[in-house]
Amino acid sequence: xxxxxxxxxxxxxxxxxxxxxxxxxxxxxxxxxxxxxxxxxxxxxxxxxxxxxxxxxxxxxxxxxxxxxxxxxxxxxxxxxxxxxxxxxxxxxxxxxxxxxxxxxxxxxxxxxxxxxxxxxxxxxxxxxxxxxxxxxxxxxxxxxxxxxxxxxxxxxxxxxxxxxxxxxxxxxxxxxxxxxxxxxxxxxxxxxxxxxxxxxxxxxxxxxxxxxxxxxxxxxxxxxxxxxxxxxxxxxxxxxxxxxxxxxxxxxxxxxxxxxxxxxxxxxxxxxxxxxxxxxxxxxxxxxxxxxxxxxxxxxxxxxxxxxx
Amino acid sequence: xxxxxxxxxxxxxxxxxxxxxxxxxxxxxxxxxxxxxxxxxxxxxxxxxxxxxxxxxxxxxxxxxxxxxxxxxxxxxxxxxxxxxxxxxxxxxxxxxxxxxxxxxxxxxxxxxxxxxxxxxxxxxxxxxxxxxxxxxxxxxxxxxxxxxxxxxxxxxxxxxxxxxxxxxxxxxxxxxxxxxxxxxxxxxxxxxxxxxxxxxxxxxxxxxxxxxxxxxxxxxxxxxxxxxxxxxxxxxxxxxxxxxxxxxxxxxxx
Numbered sequence: 001x002x003x004x005x006x007x008x009x010x011x012x013x014x015x016x017x018x019x020x021x022x023x024x025x026x027x028x029x030x031x032x033x034x035x036x037x038x039x040x041x042x043x044x045x046x047x048x049x050x051x052x053x054x055x056x057x058x059x060x061x062x063x064x065x066x067x068x069x070x071x072x073x074x075x076x077x078x079x080x081x082x083x084x085x086x087x088x089x090x091x092x093x094x095x096x097x098x099x100x101x102x103x104x105x106x107x108x109x110x111x112x113x114x115x116x117x118x119x120x121x122x123x124x125x126x127x128x129x130x131x132x133x134x135x136x137x138x139x140x141x142x143x144x145x146x147x148x149x150x151x152x153x154x155x156x157x158x159x160x161x162x163x164x165x166x167x168x169x170x171x172x173x174x175x176x177x178x179x180x181x182x183x184x185x186x187x188x189x190x191x192x193x194x195x196x197x198x199x200x201x202x203x204x205x206x207x208x209x210x211x212x213x214x215x216x217x218x219x220x221x222x223x224x225x226x227x228x229x230x231x232x233x234x235x236x237x238x239x240x241x242x243x244x245x246x247x248x249x250x251x252x253x254x255x256x257x258x259x260x261x262x263x264x265x266x267x268x269x270x271x272x273x274x275x276x277x278x279x280x281x282x283x284x285x286x287x288x289x290x291x292x293x294x295x296x297x298x299x300x301x302x303x304x305x306x307x308x309x310x
Numbered sequence: 311x312x313x314x315x316x317x318x319x320x321x322x323x324x325x326x327x328x329x330x331x332x333x334x335x336x337x338x339x340x341x342x343x344x345x346x347x348x349x350x351x352x353x354x355x356x357x358x359x360x361x362x363x364x365x366x367x368x369x370x371x372x373x374x375x376x377x378x379x380x381x382x383x384x385x386x387x388x389x390x391x392x393x394x395x396x397x398x399x400x401x402x403x404x405x406x407x408x409x410x411x412x413x414x415x416x417x418x419x420x421x422x423x424x425x426x427x428x429x430x431x432x433x434x435x436x437x438x439x440x441x442x443x444x445x446x447x448x449x450x451x452x453x454x455x456x457x458x459x460x461x462x463x464x465x466x467x468x469x470x471x472x473x474x475x476x477x478x479x480x481x482x483x484x485x486x487x488x489x490x491x492x493x494x495x496x497x498x499x500x501x502x503x504x505x506x507x508x509x510x511x512x513x514x515x516x517x518x519x520x521x522x523x524x525x526x527x528x529x530x531x532x533x534x535x536x537x538x539x540x541x542x543x544x545x546x547x548x549x550x551x552x553x554x555x556x557x558x559x560x561x562x563x564x565x
Contacts, residue, residue, distance in 0.1 A: 017565075056406050056564055076409045084407040090400035094325035103321035107314060107408035151404070 005068075006031050007159055007190055008053055012062035015048045015214075022048040024214035025062065030159075035181075035191040037208035039201045039296060041306070045214040046194035047087060050163050053192065054084050067158065080108060083152030083160040087167065089144050091136045097147060098123065098132040101154055108155040115154070122150040126180055142173025149180065160184065162193040166200060178203050198296035210296075210303055217303045222296055230298045231256050233272030236290040237265045237279060250282050259301060268298070314410050318418020319425075326422070337379070337430040341437040344375055348498075349443065365529065372443045373452060373524035374497030376434050380456035381463045381517050383430045385488055387423040388467035389480045396472060396562055406563045416555050420464055427460035428453055444528065451527040455541075459520035462544040465551025472558040491517045496525075516547045 006029040015023040023045040030036045038046040051057035053066055055075035064071055066078045091100050098119050105115035123129045126146035131139065139147065145165065152160055165181065166174040181204055185191055195201050201208050202222045210218035210225070218225055226232075235255070239247055248260045255269030269275035272291035279286065301307055326333075349368035356367040395402045405415050431453060438444055470483070494508055495501070495518040501509050512518045519540040526532030 051565075054407055056403075058564070076411060079407060080409040082407075084404075086400075086403060086407070088400060088403075090404035092321070092325065092401050093399055094328070095321070099324055103317075103324055104404070104408065106317040106320055107405065107410050109314070109317070109409075155408075 004032050006065075007067055008192065009065045010049075010053075010062065011064075013049070013052065013059055013064055014061040015045070015052060015057065016060040021214050023052070026209075026211075026214075026216050028209060028216070030190065030192055032158075032190055033185075033188050034206045035185050035193070035204050037201045037205035038192075038194040038211055039196070039198065039205075039208050039300070040194075040211035041196055043213075044211040046211055047163055048214075049211075050161055050192070050194055054082060054161055055079050080155065081158050083155065083157035085145075085148050085152045085160065085162045085165055087163040089148060091144060091147060091151070093136050096133050096135060097128060097139070100136060100147060101151055104151050105154040110154065118154060118156075119150075122153055125153075125183075126150045127176070140173070142169050142176060145169060145173070145177055146180065149177070153184075157189070159190045159192060162191065164194055164196070166195075166197065174200075198300070201296050208296075210300055212300075212304045212306075218299060225296060225299045226294050229302045230294045231268040232270050232294060233268075233275075234292055234294050234298055235267040235269065235272050235275045235279065236288075236292065237267065237284075237286040238263070238288045239265075240287040247284050247286070250284055251279070254278055254282075257302075261307070266298070266301075268294070314414040315418045315421070318405070318410065318415055319421045322419060322422035326426075333426070334429065334433060337383070337433045338437060341375065341379070341434040342441075344371075345438060345441045345443065348375075349441065368441075368443045369445070369529065370525075371498055372438045373528040374521045376431055376438075376452050376456065376528075377459055377517060377520035377524045378492045378497050379434050380427050380431050380459045380520065381491070382488065383427050384423055384460040384463035385467060385484070387426055388464040389471050389483070390477055392419070392468055392471035393474060393477055393480075397475070402559075402563060412556055412560045412563065416468065416552070416559055420461070420468065420552070420555075423464045424457050424460050427456050427464075431456040446528065446530055448530055449528045452524045455520055455523040455527065458523075458541060458544045458548065459516060462516040462520070462547035462551065465548050465555050467551075469551060469554035469558045472555065472562050491515045496521045516544055519543045 008028065008030040010026060010028040012025045012027065013023055014021070014025050026049065038049060040046050048057065052059050052064055052071065055066070055071040055078050058072055067081055069078050071078055095103060101119035101122060102115045105118060106112070110118065120129070120132070123132050126149060128143060128147060128150070131143065136144065136147070149165070162181070166177050169177065178200070181191060191204070193204065205222060207221055209216045218229065220228065237247070244260055244265055248258065248265055251258050251265065251267060255267045255275045257268040259266040259268070267275050276289050276291055279289065297307065345368070348371055353367035356362065362370055402415065435444065435449060435452060494504065495512045495515045501512045501518060504512070522532070523537060523540050526537055
């Protein structure tokens with residue numbers, strides 16, 4: 001467990017919308033300087049949790065402290081020290097790229113001259129300097145997301161909240177965003193992000209919680225979650241269009257665990273190649289065999305019985 | 311450090327500095343067309359009929375048109391732009407994530423709308439003065455009246471625009487409220503010449519009270535007590551609207 005007082009601390013935190021329980025009693029601690037992730041499918045309660053931390057949603061029950069303060073009473077003071085990168089773009093298309101940063105900085109009481117200098121620095125940081133005087137609309141999805149990240153930094157925040165920072169971006173744009181976020185983390189900024197991409201969680205997060213149906217079902221570093229819940233390797237078997245019941249019954253007892261999905265069978269084993277060889281010894285002829293390292297996706301499947309992105 | 315409300319107004323102005331020429335031009339052309347069409351054209355017939363007594367028709371409708379302009383500018387700025395900041399461009403969601411309170415956001419954007427109202431009615435006054443239809447320095451009192459009427463219009467419409475999920479309500483509001491008000495609230499002819507039922511509707515509408523105040527200013531008529539009553543009625547619309555706007559903004563942004 002990281003040292004120091006947690007910057008964010010939730011105990012039995014609940015958020016209800018009428019009958020719907022979006023967050024169902026979670027305990028979370030986020031420590032200074034770490035990159036902390038909420039991993040889960042859509043509807044798991046990640047965004048609701050983020051909105052409560054961002055003081056734009058009030059908890060139904062439980063306690064929440066952010067930067068040592070209470071979001072119900074100190075929302076303005078907390079938000080002054082947070083940076084927020086929301087899931088949906090909320091840039092102002094009537095303003096230029098630079099003006100989107102300078103006007104937003106003014107909401108934090110940053111003096112005009114400082115705002116301008118900081119905007120130029122941040123545009124350099126997110127590699128948009130040459131687009132400073134462009135309008136927002138012609139920017140690509142990845143550029144808009146980087147501009148939103150820059151906007152979240154205009155007040156030099158202690159904590160940056162990122163709600164699905166790379167959803168909807170192409171692979172190249174995602175890597176650029178990851179790389180910038182990694183630089184931020186190196187500078188000591190605490191990152192809190194939600195994602196339903198296991199590779200994003202593995203790339204960025206020091207620690208994460210796995211959420212499902214408003215509850216936390218797993219917690220730890222990406223590595224420790226994998227060693228704790230699944231084997232080191234997985235064999236993915238596909239059988240073309242064949243029904244999977246027959247091959248699945250022949251695989252019983254192989255490896256540590258066999259998981260049958262609608263389109264493929266997963267065999268969890270510490271030695272994937274040995275398990276793959278054993279498949280052939282049992283007279284099975286899969287249309288494809290893939291031996292790979294276990295990922296958080298497998299952890300999620302194990303904890304919830306469902307795949308992450310469906 | 312500037313007040314957060316002013317930071318909100320400032321970002322509206324940064325956007326406006328790029329579009330003000332177009333909006334200033336249109337607020338110049340409209341009154342000029344009305345002066346020609348109604349003042350010169352229709353005015354000749356009305357003045358020949360002698361129904362308005364000593365007052366010429368141009369002098370009669372200028373204050374009414376001015377109030378009507380104030381209402382329409384306020385309506386236009388409080389509908390699509392406000393809804394868009396919730397639904398299309400979502401900038402209100404970005405603003406609540408900053409250390410702004412709901413009251414800062416609502417007040418800042420309302421101040422911008424009122425500024426637009428003052429500029430448009432100011433241009434209107436200048437154009438009609440150029441046509442020789444403004445006779446007294448008291449006509450300048452129409453500007454604070456325009457602000458009051460602008461607030462009485464914009465604040466409740468802000469509250470409405472924060473609740474709706476689609477912009478298809480705005481044309482309905484335009485057709486069934488704004489246009490009837492412009493036609494029947496004493497802008498073009500005295501309310502007293504209508505059947506009693508329509509008169510009551512005119513008296514309820516904020517526009518009629520704004521028209522009465524503007525007309526008192528440009529024609530130098532009217533008595534203090536009823537004028538204060540008109541102003542108080544507009545202020546009531548503004549205050550109730552402001553309260554409702556705060557409530558609907560909060561319900562929309564903090565969930």
